[in-house]
Every structure is written in C-alpha cells, then in structure tokens.
Amino acid sequence: MAELKLPVDEKTIREIRVGANLELSGRMITGRDAAHKWLIEECREEILPYLEGTVIYHCGPVVRQNPDGSYTFVAAGPTTSIREEPYQADVIGQYGLRGVIGKGGMGQKTLDGLGKHGALYLHAVGGAAQVLARAVKRVENVFMLEEFGVPEALWVIEVEKFPVMVTMDSHGGSLHDEVEKKSEQELERLLAVS
Amino acid sequence: MTKEQYVDSFVELIRRASTELPPDVVAALEQSVGKEEKGSLAESALNTILDNVELAKERVAPICQDTGTPVAWVSYPQGASTRLLQAALEEAVRKATELNYLRPNAVDSVTGKNTGDGSGRGIPHVHFREWDDQAVEVRLMLKGGGCENVGIQYKLPDSRLGAGRDLEGVRRVVLDSVVQAQGKGCAPGVLGVAVGGDRVSGFEESKCQLLRPLADRNTDAELAELEERLLREGNELGIGPMGFGGETTLLGVKIGVLDRLPASYFVTISYMCWADRRAGVRIENGGDPQWLS
Numbered sequence: 001m002a003e004l005k006l007p008v009d010e011k012t013i014r015e016i017r018v019g020a021n022l023e024l025s026g027r028m029i030t031g032r033d034a035a036h037k038w039l040i041e042e043c044r045e046e047i048l049p050y051l052e053g054t055v056i057y058h059c060g061p062v063v064r065q066n067p068d069g070s071y072t073f074v075a076a077g078p079t080t081s082i083r084e085e086p087y088q089a090d091v092i093g094q095y096g097l098r099g100v101i102g103k104g105g106m107g108q109k110t111l112d113g114l115g116k117h118g119a120l121y122l123h124a125v126g127g128a129a130q131v132l133a134r135a136v137k138r139v140e141n142v143f144m145l146e147e148f149g150v151p152e153a154l155w156v157i158e159v160e161k162f163p164v165m166v167t168m169d170s171h172g173g174s175l176h177d178e179v180e181k182k183s184e185q186e187l188e189r190l191l192a193v194s
Numbered sequence: 195m196t197k198e199q200y201v202d203s204f205v206e207l208i209r210r211a212s213t214e215l216p217p218d219v220v221a222a223l224e225q226s227v228g229k230e231e232k233g234s235l236a237e238s239a240l241n242t243i244l245d246n247v248e249l250a251k252e253r254v255a256p257i258c259q260d261t262g263t264p265v266a267w268v269s270y271p272q273g274a275s276t277r278l279l280q281a282a283l284e285e286a287v288r289k290a291t292e293l294n295y296l297r298p299n300a301v302d303s304v305t306g307k308n309t310g311d312g313s314g315r316g317i318p319h320v321h322f323r324e325w326d327d328q329a330v331e332v333r334l335m336l337k338g339g340g341c342e343n344v345g346i347q348y349k350l351p352d353s354r355l356g357a358g359r360d361l362e363g364v365r366r367v368v369l370d371s372v373v374q375a376q377g378k379g380c381a382p383g384v385l386g387v388a389v390g391g392d393r394v395s396g397f398e399e400s401k402c403q404l405l406r407p408l409a410d411r412n413t414d415a416e417l418a419e420l421e422e423r424l425l426r427e428g429n430e431l432g433i434g435p436m437g438f439g440g441e442t443t444l445l446g447v448k449i450g451v452l453d454r455l456p457a458s459y460f461v462t463i464s465y466m467c468w469a470d471r472r473a474g475v476r477i478e479n480g481g482d483p484q485w486l487s
C-alpha cells in the first residue's frame with residue numbers, strides 16, 4: 001500500500017491511477033451538503049489555506065468534546081458522494097483541492113473536473129466508522145460548527161495512514177463505470193439462460 | 195416484568211446489535227477474503243471491514259456511524275401488553291442514543307429537524323405477534339439507510355427483463371436488482387426477497403427474511419435451490435465489495451413467499467449491507483434475559 005502525504009502537488013496526483021490502494025497522512029478537511037453549498041456561494045478566504053493541495057472528505061462524523069475543550073473523532077465513515085455532484089468540480093477548481101474522499105463514486109461533471117484540475121476520487125470503505133476514526137489523530141480546527149452542527153461542520157483534521165482506494169482519476173478513468181458495464185454484460189449472459 | 199426491566203434488556207439488546215456483528219456474518223466475511231485476488235481493492239476492503247468489526251466490539255462503539263432504523267419483531271404471550279412493550283422499546287432507543295450505541299437518527303420529514311433522541315414517528319418500527327409460548331421474544335435489526343435506498347419492488351411481468359410470473363421471473367428481477375444496486379448498499383450484502391403479497395406486506399416479508407441466519411436452508415426445496423443459485427449468480431456479476439469489482443457481491447439470499455391477488459405479482463427485495471446488524475433476546479417472567487444469536 002502506497003503512502004500519500006497531504007498536502008500534495010498536481011504532478012504527484014496525475015501519476016496516480018484508478019486501482020491504487022493508498023494510505024493518506026497529513027491534513028484534510030470534512031464537508032458535506034451544507035459545507036459545499038457554503039463554499040460555492042462566495043470565496044471563503046479564511047478557509048483557503050486549509051484546502052489548498054489537500055482533499056475534502058464527505059463525512060458527517062460523531063465527535064466528542066474533551067474536558068480540555070479539544071475534540072476527538074469517535075466515528076468517521078464516509079457518506080454518499082453523489083449528493084455533492086452539482087458543486088464538486090467547482091469546489092475543487094476554486095480552492096485548489098487535489099481530491100475528494102467519499103463513497104459510491106461521482107458523475108461525469110466531477111470526473112471532468114478531476115481531469116481539468118488534477119485531482120482524484122478516493123473511495124473509503126463504507127461503514128468502516130471505527131477504523132477510519134482511529135486514523136484521525138488530531139482535530140486542528142473547525143469551521144461553521146455553530147451554524148451547521150457537528151455532522152455538517154468543516155473539520156480540519158490530521159490523519160495518519162487513512163486507507164482509501166482510488167476509483168476515479170485525472171485521466172478519465174472510473175472504476176465505477178467499468179464495474180457497472182461489466183456487471184451489465186454478466187447480467188445479459190445470465191439472462192440468456194433460464 | 196416491569197417496564198423498567200424491559201427497558202434495561204432492550205438497551206442491552208440494542209448495544210449488542212450496534213456494536214457486535216453476528217458470528218455467522220463475520221464468518222462469511224472472513225471466508226470471502228480468501229476468494230479475492232491478493233492485493234486487490236476487494237481484498238483490501240474486506241480486510242478493512244473485518245478490522246472495523248473487531249475494533250467496534252473492542253471499543254463498544256457502533257460498527258457503522260449510520261446506526262440505521264431499529265426494526266423489531268416482538269412475540270408475546272396472551273395477556274401481555276403490547277402498549278407497554280412498545281413504550282419500553284421506544285424508551286430503550288432513546289437511552290441507547292444517549293449512551294451513543296445509536297446516533298440520533300430520526301429526522302422530521304417536514305421541517306428537516308433531527309428529533310435529537312433517536313425516536314420519532316414510526317421509529318422504532320415494531321411488529322407484534324401473539325404466540326403460545328409464555329416468554330417475550332424480541333428480534334431486532336438495525337437497518338442502514340444506504341442499503342435501504344437500494345431496496346426495490348418489481349411488478350411482474352416485466353418485459354424489459356423478460357420476467358414472467360414464475361420463479362424464473364423472480365430470478366431475473368433479483369439479478370437485475372443486484373446490478374442496479376452496484377456497491378451503493380455497502381456490498382457485500384444479503385438479499386431478503388418476498389414473492390407475492392401486496393406493496394406493504396412484500397417489504398415486510400422481505401425484511402423478515404433477513405432475520406434468518408445465513409446458513410438457514412429454505413424448507414421448500416425449490417426455493418432453497420433458487421436461493422443457492424441466486425447467491426452464486428449474484429456473485430458472478432463481479433460487482434464486489436463496495437462495488438470495487440471482485441468475487442464477493444452477496445453473502446446470502448433468503449426468499450419468502452406470500453399469496454397474492456390474481457391481478458398482482460410483486461417481487462420485493464430488501465438489501466442488507468455488510469453491517470448486517472441483528473440480535474435477539476428472550477425474556478421469561480422473572481428470569482434473566484437470554485441472548486439469542
């Protein structure tokens with residue numbers, strides 16, 4: 001399994017293809033529906049430094065606040081990515097993101113955006129809330145916590161060996177399309193016999 | 195038995211369901227790892243899943259952060275109060291949410307507001323049935339949202355799939371449902387299938403089928419054969435864990451039959467994700483709860 005340090009540059013990202021198994025270490029940020037809408041409505045200067053060169057994780061975590069005021073991620077599995085399809089490509093372009101983590105894959109608009117800007121779609125294992133929370137070592141910062149609540153806030157986190165699979169790349173490759181096509185062919189074969 | 199005693203047992207039942215995957219599901223996942231190509235994404239996903247299952251048990255924490263809809267089947271003796279049992283289950287859900295065995299998972303469909311305590315209109319969802327036994331038995335399932343979204347109901351005949359009103363037609367639509375679901379229900383999954391019934395009873399029966407242990411063989415020989423065939427053919431589709439491609443798309447297929455009106459022929463499929471969380475308890479008056487697997 002290859003390790004990928006975040007933040008990362010475009011050249012490194014363009015060398016990575018569909019099918020790679022990666023372990024991410026470094027800084028990333030969480031964001032789901034409310035966050036994407038917020039990011040796209042106007043440029044949020046204050047958050048730029050936290051997004052450049054890193055990845056946004058589609059995750060609504062369960063977070064515990066410790067007696068000293070710090071936060072710990074208790075459960076942190078991915079949520080379905082396709083809901084961010086209208087925004088994703090623009091958020092990537094506008095903030096210089098190098099990737100997205102989620103589950104279920106995304107559509108053509110995002111795939112085109114990955115190619116244009118040099119970014120990856122990284123699939124986390126759906127439901128693996130505990131393993132993924134364990135990889136979150138520290139909460140560095142949080143944006144819009146009051147306004148959006150815990151699951152929808154933008155959490156800046158430091159991760160170590162966070163396991164993901166590359167299922168869409170910057171060369172138009174999509175494992176989701178491949179698997180779907182192949183399964184449709186298999187279905188046709190199975191339906192030809194009775 | 196007082197309501198409080200029931201509540202305590204039901205909270206423990208929820209804890210078990212949410213944090214410990216049933217042994218037969220774990221065994222099926224373990225067996226699947228060996229079938230995947232070494233170094234493949236499929237193998238890696240299954241290993242992560244197994245790691246996660248172990249970690250959740252160790253930490254007494256939810257296996258998945260979507261702790262699902264609690265669905266319960268309650269069998270009760272003559273004279274027991276179903277109102278009391280319903281209230282005890284609702285309170286247990288609220289307590290389990292407080293204890294973080296469940297996530298606050300009930301949202302008002304009109305305002306979009308989370309109820310905050312895990313319970314809500316129709317949550318938990320409880321089915322009651324009186325029986326001859328003197329004990330109360332509860333079978334609980336935590337049904338995830340991602341996999342519930344890929345559940346589907348077909349109306350036969352279906353010309354697109356060439357599916358007529360017979361078991362061959364059932365086979366065709368079930369295979370189609372697996373292709374439509376891809377990895378989105380967090381594959382590998384278990385299919386609960388209901389043949390017949392109406393639009394409501396079909397979904398109920400399909401969920402009920404998911405309570406059967408994976409090794410349970412259908413008592414009807416023809417259905418047993420179809421279950422086995424669909425499991426084999428479903429895996430031939432090559433969708434694999436999480437839809438990454440691979441040998442393991444399904445862990446089980448369970449089929450139940452209801453009679454139908456001459457005019458209708460529904461085939462209803464409920465998809466259960468790999469986080470196939472179910473648990474059971476039997477409570478005899480005055481006795482300790484007996485945990486069922």
Ligand code: SF4
Nearest residue numbers: 127258338340380467
């Ligand atoms: S489908 Fe199941 S494993 Fe996947 S996120 Fe939902 S509850 Fe968790």
